[in-house]
Amino acid sequence: MARGDDTDGALRIELTAGLTVPAAADVAWDDLAAASSSANIFYEPWLARAAAVLPEAGGPMVLMAWIDAPAAPPRLAGLLVLQRRAGWGGRIGVAVQNWDQRARALGEPLVRAGYEHAFWQAALDFLGQRRRMGHYLRLSALIADSPSTRALHDVLAARKRHATVTRSFERALLCGGSSSAEYIGANIRKKVLKEQRRLRNRLEEQGGLVFDQLAPAAAIDPWIDELFRLEMSGWKGREGVAAAADVATERCFRAVLRAAHERRRLDFRRLSVGGRTIALLANIEAGDTAFQLKIAYDEDYAAFSPGVLIEMDYLDYALDTRRLARVDSCARPNHPMIDRIWADRLPIVSLAVPFDRWSSRLACAAIDTLRKLRDKRARPVATDC
The missing domain is CATH 3.40.630.30 (Gcn5-related N-acetyltransferase (GNAT))
Known part of the structure; x- marks a missing residue:
């Protein structure tokens, strides 16, 4: 278990199969969405359940990090919808990843403000101890500079690990x-x-x-x-x-x-x-x-x-x-219409995160090597013309 950044309560991880959770957890899920340091409608319960009908949406799991503080009702510190899928490029083992389907434009976990470090400490410990979940954690469509993403990098650095960037881009954003x-x-x-x-x-x-x-x-x-x-x-x-x-x-x-x-x-x-x-x-x-x-x-x-x-x-x-405060265009990068009238940009990144075992680190190292080879091949060749 991990300590919250601003509380003495400990975080307890619970993983449920499917998107149906007890009524009390459903209320706590809505409360967390309203208190999250980064809004993400795509992982709110009502939208996630609507997207569950999509053919690629099969096998979702809900990872919930509970705050069990003494003499206080339980609250959620963080929540992430997950699934198991073939790893990066379909070549690197099986990964546990944030839930991805065509209705989702953002993969940010819902994390209560102030609990970002504690959430990732608890979540990585929990997932890393369950080898059957996947060889590594694949996180797509994160906000590169969100409190949650920054906390994830901090937690990994403290453990002498780092995440491999598998994709990065910017899309149009309207800032208030x-x-x-x-x-x-x-x-x-x-x-x-x-x-x-x-x-x-x-x-x-x-x-x-x-x-x-x-x-x-x-x-x-x-x-x-x-x-x-x-x-x-x-x-x-x-x-x-x-x-x-x-x-x-x-x-x-x-x-x-x-x-x-x-x-x-x-x-x-x-x-x-x-x-x-x-x-x-x-x-x-x-x-x-x-x-x-x-x-x-x-x-x-x-x-x-x-x-x-x-x-x-x-x-x-x-x-x-x-x-x-902000409007996310949810558009593809370099969109010919919205980029002309919205001047701000939202940096988006996808990561491969190793667990604390040699096989997981090896898988992420292989992903990093393949990504660099792909980028090298895609880079235009300079000529003297």
């Missing part, structure tokens, strides 16, 4: 702290703003440009149907990555959107012209943080940049009305 006018003035070129005004004026001429938001008591299914229709009509449908591309994915995202709406945590907004929907944007909030779950637009109106227009409308709302 300023008004939308200040943000736009500092980060978006006047030429771009002039073009946006021109496009809005041209749309107004076609019968009226309307930005609206799904009301808390309104029926959500018609909005979901329209979102899925727009996705299927565009490049996501052609490439088979739209929410409605298969039954399981549609069921998953429909359940996520409904659940977020029921919890009053869904910001669902629409852009229409002459009564025709040309863009939809769905965001899920967690305290002062939001995550962009889905965006879709009508490709017949692509020349008017409807995705940019609805994002700019949301920027005003996020910074001026909601005053959010």
Whole structure:
């Protein structure tokens, strides 16, 4: 067991098969999500259970670190959804990893602020003693500079071990702290703003440009149907990555959107012209943080940049009305649209973490060697041309 950073209580690790936990643990899970030093909607219980229908989501386990303080009700210090899968590149043994499926854009554990070091001490000890769980711990899509990730590196350094970086990139992030006018003035070129005004004026001429938001008591299914229709009509449908591309994915995202709406945590907004929907944007909030779950637009109106227009409308709302601390785009790196209007970047990293045994260290060393060979082959060759 490990001591909490700010308490005398000890941490007790419990591992459950599947995502169903006792009612008391479910309440504690929700409480932990609200108190976590880094918000992560994708490992909250309601969203995780909606994603469990995906074919690649099989075999999840919930690792819970309990605070058993004297004369106090038990609370969760940390929680991470796990699964066993083939190791890095499908070549390095079997790893125990943070739960990964197509609806997940972030792999951060939920850790109560102040318990980051204690959580990783207890979790690594617990997993390292169970050889059948995996040869090493694979952690994907972590925030590189989060309190949890920094604590993990500290704990490993104290044990004279280190994590191998298997992937790193940055994606667009919107940071609060300023008004939308200040943000736009500092980060978006006047030429771009002039073009946006021109496009809005041209749309107004076609019968009226309307930005609206799904009301808390309104029926959500018609909005979901329209979102899925727009996705299927565009490049996501052609490439088979739209929410409605298969039954399981549609069921998953429909359940996520409904659940977020029921919890009053869904910001669902629409852009229409002459009564025709040309863009939809769905965001899920967690305290002062939001995550962009889905965006879709009508490709017949692509020349008017409807995705940019609805994002700019949301920027005003996020910074001026909601005053959010940050919005994670959940977008791929170097996204051609969102990178142009959101200036901040969120560093994302994936790690291979060895346990305290020689076979685990050897597996992570092999991963490091293979990664370096891969990067060397991918590096462009300099020429004298």
